Amino acid sequence: MRYRAGLETRDKILDATRRLITEAGLESTTIKAICDRAGVLPGSFYNLFDSKEQAIVTVVREAIEAVDPDPQHLGRDTLAALVEAYIVFITSQADLAGVYIAIAVSGTRNNPDLRGRFLRHHEGRVERFAAAIEREHPEMETEETTRRAETLVSALNGIALHRVLDPNFDVARHGRALLSGALTPD
Amino acid sequence: MRYRAGLETRDKILDATRRLITEAGLESTTIKAICDRAGVLPGSFYNLFDSKEQAIVTVVREAIEAVDPDPQHLGRDTLAALVEAYIVFITSQADLAGVYIAIAVSGTRNNPDLRGRFLRHHEGRVERFAAAIEREHPEMETEETTRRAETLVSALNGIALHRVLDPNFDVARHGRALLSGALTPD
DNA sequence: TTCATCTTTGAGTGATCATTCTAATTTGAA
DNA sequence: TTCAAATTAGAATGATCACTCAAAGATGAA
Numbered sequence: 001m002r003y004r005a006g007l008e009t010r011d012k013i014l015d016a017t018r019r020l021i022t023e024a025g026l027e028s029t030t031i032k033a034i035c036d037r038a039g040v041l042p043g044s045f046y047n048l049f050d051s052k053e054q055a056i057v058t059v060v061r062e063a064i065e066a067v068d069p070d071p072q073h074l075g076r077d078t079l080a081a082l083v084e085a086y087i088v089f090i091t092s093q094a095d096l097a098g099v100y101i102a103i104a105v106s107g108t109r110n111n112p113d114l115r116g117r118f119l120r121h122h123e124g125r126v127e128r129f130a131a132a133i134e135r136e137h138p139e140m141e142t143e144e145t146t147r148r149a150e151t152l153v154s155a156l157n158g159i160a161l162h163r164v165l166d167p168n169f170d171v172a173r174h175g176r177a178l179l180s181g182a183l184t185p186d
Numbered sequence: 187m188r189y190r191a192g193l194e195t196r197d198k199i200l201d202a203t204r205r206l207i208t209e210a211g212l213e214s215t216t217i218k219a220i221c222d223r224a225g226v227l228p229g230s231f232y233n234l235f236d237s238k239e240q241a242i243v244t245v246v247r248e249a250i251e252a253v254d255p256d257p258q259h260l261g262r263d264t265l266a267a268l269v270e271a272y273i274v275f276i277t278s279q280a281d282l283a284g285v286y287i288a289i290a291v292s293g294t295r296n297n298p299d300l301r302g303r304f305l306r307h308h309e310g311r312v313e314r315f316a317a318a319i320e321r322e323h324p325e326m327e328t329e330e331t332t333r334r335a336e337t338l339v340s341a342l343n344g345i346a347l348h349r350v351l352d353p354n355f356d357v358a359r360h361g362r363a364l365l366s367g368a369l370t371p372d
Numbered sequence: 373t374t375c376a377t378c379t380t381t382g383a384g385t386g387a388t389c390a391t392t393c394t395a396a397t398t399t400g401a402a
Numbered sequence: 403t404t405c406a407a408a409t410t411a412g413a414a415t416g417a418t419c420a421c422t423c424a425a426a427g428a429t430g431a432a
Binding site: 024028169 | 210288292295301308334337345347350351366
């Protein structure tokens, strides 16, 4: 490998960006703030990224990918496993979870790219949940499984949202409660 | 009434602020943007508000108060009525609902005042929901009713959050689905 | 050791931010 | 109609924003 110095700087910048978005919000994630925290100067930042936007999008893509782990289970996962995976994501990757929620709210209003990316991801996520429900309840109609999956995924995001506000919020307990409520008859 | 002109300008500014936060996010809610939309100049803005912060806090307080209507029902409302009230709030006061969610995420990180205000409001809301659950299920322990209320309120916020991203999201249907799942045995 | 290439430095750019100020205009009680 | 008080106009301030650039320094293949 040639010139690894630049790669390390890149990591430091992405790490700083990730933590800043979670701790201070998108609004406060300025070039200066990123560089201060990464111990780097603006010139170095722009040597590695074309724009502030690019660094943020990189981190956001990271977060979106981290939400859905184990793609090799696709088509075989249980609903409970999907919920547990999200709980693990929120609790063990708090920085990325913070990015995910921050983007869901602030990031998607002025940035069509982020908005599209997020909505496409959400859609795929709902489908994965719906498929799991259908596997466990073959008698249920497709429209119904989709609707229940939408409710569950959105509700889980609500849990993640509250966790950002209150680090003591018991994500596991509330997430599992939603799971057991998700398949109740109307 | 003397000098009503100022009051009208104040309304125009608050209205512009409300819509801007919902449509473009806190980040894009600048003095210039507010004034342009309100058809007013910065001098007029600062004649009526001490700071941009003050206008935003005014709108946020408005939103927080609008979430919980009919305080005269306090101590008598059913869980279903509370959920319906939130559904009505989200669908019929989209601007304020957008403000509410935007603040929940971006507003509370750097602003301890907003953060405290939001968390206090959330706590009161959970208590109100818990009391309704307890009334309908007297056999349930207090700790249990609180936990279920926390799950439900956070999950409802998740529904509201998704509605901000997708205006076609069927808030009523998903909100009611959460209600029926909220009292399922573990 | 040489030297082309990669990387960092840090001052500097124009744009835009929240906010201020003074002068002009409008208001409404008298 | 008068006039003090309320309100608006609009240019100006300094701070901070994202971003650029030329020069210095570090790197590693030969």
